[in-house]
Amino acid sequence: MDVETNRQRAMERRDFGYYEARNRGCYRDVKSKDITSCKGNASILQRLRASLQVLDISDHHVYNHFVVGEGDDLGWLGYFIGKSKYLYDLRITSWGEGENIEAFIEGINRNQSINSLHIGTDLRGVSFRNLRPFFRNNNNLYQLEFNFEVGLECAESIAFVLDENRCQSLESLRFEDCNLGEDGFAVIATALRTYPELEELHLQHNNIGLMGCTALADTLRGWEASNLKHLDLDGNGIDDQGLQTLAAGITNTKLEELYLSDNLITGAGLRSMSDYFQSESCCLKTLNVLRNDFGDEGAVALADGLIGNKSLTSLCFHPHQSGITRIGWAAFSRLLCDTSSINSTYLSNHNIRTIGFGYDGAPLDIRHYLEMNKHPHPAMNKILKSHPDLDIEPFFQWKLKLLPVVVNWFQSAGSRMLANNLGESIQRQSLQNRELSALYKFVRGMPDLTVMSYWQQFVMNAQAERRRIDDERRRLEDERRRLDGERCKLDYDEEAAWVRLGGRPRSEGEGSSNFVSGVKRRRQE
Numbered sequence: 001m002d003v004e005t006n007r008q009r010a011m012e013r014r015d016f017g018y019y020e021a022r023n024r025g026c027y028r029d030v031k032s033k034d035i036t037s038c039k040g041n042a043s044i045l046q047r048l049r050a051s052l053q054v055l056d057i058s059d060h061h062v063y064n065h066f067v068v069g070e071g072d073d074l075g076w077l078g079y080f081i082g083k084s085k086y087l088y089d090l091r092i093t094s095w096g097e098g099e100n101i102e103a104f105i106e107g108i109n110r111n112q113s114i115n116s117l118h119i120g121t122d123l124r125g126v127s128f129r130n131l132r133p134f135f136r137n138n139n140n141l142y143q144l145e146f147n148f149e150v151g152l153e154c155a156e157s158i159a160f161v162l163d164e165n166r167c168q169s170l171e172s173l174r175f176e177d178c179n180l181g182e183d184g185f186a187v188i189a190t191a192l193r194t195y196p197e198l199e200e201l202h203l204q205h206n207n208i209g210l211m212g213c214t215a216l217a218d219t220l221r222g223w224e225a226s227n228l229k230h231l232d233l234d235g236n237g238i239d240d241q242g243l244q245t246l247a248a249g250i251t252n253t254k255l256e257e258l259y260l261s262d263n264l265i266t267g268a269g270l271r272s273m274s275d276y277f278q279s280e281s282c283c284l285k286t287l288n289v290l291r292n293d294f295g296d297e298g299a300v301a302l303a304d305g306l307i308g309n310k311s312l313t314s315l316c317f318h319p320h321q322s323g324i325t326r327i328g329w330a331a332f333s334r335l336l337c338d339t340s341s342i343n344s345t346y347l348s349n350h351n352i353r354t355i356g357f358g359y360d361g362a363p364l365d366i367r368h369y370l371e372m373n374k375h376p377h378p379a380m381n382k383i384l385k386s387h388p389d390l391d392i393e394p395f396f397q398w399k400l401k402l403l404p405v406v407v408n409w410f411q412s413a414g415s416r417m418l419a420n421n422l423g424e425s426i427q428r429q430s431l432q433n434r435e436l437s438a439l440y441k442f443v444r445g446m447p448d449l450t451v452m453s454y455w456q457q458f459v460m461n462a463q464a465e466r467r468r469i470d471d472e473r474r475r476l477e478d479e480r481r482r483l484d485g486e487r488c489k490l491d492y493d494e495e496a497a498w499v500r501l502g503g504r505p506r507s508e509g510e511g512s513s514n515f516v517s518g519v520k521r522r523r524q525e
Helices: 003-013 016-022 039-050 074-083 101-109 128-137 152-164 181-194 209-222 240-250 267-271 295-305 326-336 342-346 364-373 378-386 393-415 421-428 431-445 447-500 508-524
Strands: 054-058 065-067 089-092 116-119 143-146 172-175 200-202 230-232 257-259 286-288 314-316 354-356
Touching: 016 074, 016 101, 039 065, 039 074, 074 101, 101 128, 128 152, 152 181, 172 181, 181 209, 209 240, 240 267, 267 295, 295 326, 326 364, 342 378, 354 364, 364 378
Parallel strands: 054 065, 054 089, 089 116, 116 143, 143 172, 172 200, 200 230, 230 257, 257 286, 286 314, 314 354
Antiparallel strands: none
């Protein structure tokens, strides 16, 4: 079979080889205006042949969008996509009146530069399984998005491709407004058991229900080392039982953001999250439960569950749509600042910076505590603000050992006082007077220990002074012995010198005469 026959058959099939044959092996010889329906498409195709990085295929006549119309052969577009080494973002939201989708998909399969693929329309009768070579050969794909009505058959095809061709580079998977349903999402979730590298799962508005929650929880539990940080489950018909099932799975993740808005969650479901909130593995920073009517029961469940939590900084819900009354807000107030004792205030939650929806609908004390959490040393400021007369009695169990700690704490509070209204109010309350009051309470509460401590300190000081005097006396005795030794050495050296001079003189005058005579005699000799 000769080359010409192969070329003719490829042209009849309209596959990638067909366009390769038409292009005579050099795709730059084809003129873009001859294979497109308008100048805009011709311009995009020309840039795609060069170094185009982002390609949108849609029905919107806006800049940088390829609008498929009469005269556009999708096979050519796929051919140039397959040839491109620069395209990294491909978005398909409409096929228009284009034909040869199979050839277009074959072109995508040959591309290895795309790292973000968005599919916002069905494949017009072409199975998603036809994209298996793309997922098998592309090692750069990190984001995959679907945004159209995905039926069960299509969901099964997507699951098959994901399961058969494990894409290790994939980090973000989106099924947004796809209405997968419980069965459709269950097969998708099962296919994701080999994707622990995923960092983001956007699954909003898919109506996954209890079956979907169960399948997702099983997948999350099966990941030995999960990288998941973002999970969006807005608008999925999740009830309390579904949330309870899901909570058992997310404990195995490093989740930082969880979105549960527009579901059917009440206080019972939120109560099931307590163990996760208080676990050492909890890394959650943002919890979004907008448009869930969980009422005071849910508010109390959240407040109780977040006691001791060190990670959450944002708890989002609409106060007017959640059914919370003053009872629920009181629970959040105790969470942020429990004023029952100094220790309880210290152990309150000082990490959360948002409760509700901004400051909309939140009571004044909640807003005040949240503002404190945004500044350094919130625990110290809450204690100073909430306890104008500090109760020292609970600290008596440590006796006077804690007194220096209390003094240092007040000194530290004075040096770190915030330069805002809170700091000014604390100054007006006279921090120094409160320090003296605390010291007085120590003395009044433990008078015997105070007196005993005074005489114990007196004895300790006397003993220390005695040790200092003894040390000084020993030092002086050592110095005297050293000086005596030096004096003995000088006496010996002096005596030796007189011997060399002829002996020690009997008197001062005689000594001088004998010394001069001795010198003259030695000179003569």
